[in-house]
Amino acid sequence: MVTLTPTQAAWRIAAAVPDPEVPVLTIEDLGVLRAVEVDGTRVHVDITPTYSGCPAMDTIRDDVVLALTAAGFDEVEVRLVLSPAWTTDWMTDAGKTKLAEYGIAPPSGRAAVSTGPIRVSLSVRCPRCGSLDTREVSHFGSTSCKALFECRACLEPFDHFKVH
Known part of the structure; x- marks a missing residue:
């Protein structure tokens, strides 16, 4: 049995959040999920929009917070990272x-x-x-x-x- 670190577990949870505009994709599939860091029970998640002003980012942020708090993380901070700009290469x-x-x-x-x-x-x-x-x-x-x-x-x- 493989034991995940808290950071790996938090990444898996955040990575499974579906994109609200194309629900067959996760935010990991889309390349929007950029980083996940865990400090005790606090989680920091970085997401990058597909373009600045993307209206889905508020929903993605709320869905990431909901998924991680439901999994037992006490505090979740989702940061919007604009640089480097998202690319379809991701x-x-x-x-x-x-x-x-x-x-x-x-x-x-x-x-x-x-x-x-x-x-x-x-x-x-x-x-x-x-x-x-x-x-x-x-x-x-x-x-x-x-x-x-x-x-x-x-x-x-x-x-x-x-x-x-």
Whole structure:
């Protein structure tokens, strides 16, 4: 039997909190959960929004506090960390798979870096039928971190999680 440290246990609890906008993802899948530190019965959790001003952060904070206090931690402080800025590179592979299975095209490629070539996405694969014959309808979808696309093959609209 593996015994977890208090920090490992607190991380697992916080990591299991679902994203309120895409409930098939956890905040760990999304890469929003950045750090967890335990000092006695006090827990400090750092989260980074997918973009500044993300309206889901208050709900995520409240859900993390609720989950950790329900697990027996007396005091929970959730800090919003804006630097470094969140990037889709922080999403887990499992999270990207869950997005596709949920009907949202996951980000493809990696965020731009200061050295080397910048990848350009020529098309976005439809998460329903797999076709590459798609077009962007609106740069902003159901949330600011997603774009609205339409598949020309199956004629279904779908969200695409933008690379950033």
